[in-house]
């Protein structure tokens with residue numbers, strides 16, 4: 602189940618709000634310019650589906666988003682718990698960073714934990730199957746796929762070079778819960 606927790610950035614142990622309600626999550630995130638939606642596949646997506654099959658199942662929503670936001674490319678990233686590179690893949694996103702484009706991800710399967718740092722608040726969002734999150738460019742954040750990562754996600758890119766992270770050098774991400782800690 603999707604979950605939003607909001608913290609003060611100096612109190613990682615005490616959530617100010619916890620919600621599993623999709624409409625409430627969308628409302629809270631909209632206050633910081635983040636879009637949260639739930640999408641339904643137009644046809645079943647089997648566990649071993651190709652990129653093309655995954656994209657075809659969400660074609661209408663993908664086309665809508667591309668028309669609204671002008672993306673240049675769309676790809677599918679997939680990681681299983683036995684991936685031999687899982688530790689380095691996890692580590693890549695664990696520290697606070699931002700992008701010079703919106704970070705837009707749709708979870709076709711599995712889950713992951715996005716944490717956004719906006720002003721003096723921290724917004725932790727557990728995204729699960731069917732969740733779309735769009736984080737505005739410049740928003741400082743980190744992402745934890747957990748020690749046994751398991752997700753398939755569609756990524757949308759505006760810039761031609763794909764994923765580029767700008768790391769802030771802070772240690773705030775280490776002070777907040779890792780995925781699955783609570």
Ligand SMILES: CSCCC(=O)/C(O)=C/O
Nearest residue numbers: 694704706713743744754
């Ligand atoms: C679900 S893909 C997430 C990894 C990523 O691209 C990123 O920038 C996390 O912050």
Ligand SMILES: [Fe+2]
Nearest residue numbers: 700704742744
């Ligand atoms: Fe990111």
Ligand code: NI
Nearest residue numbers: 604619620621
């Ligand atoms: Ni709960």
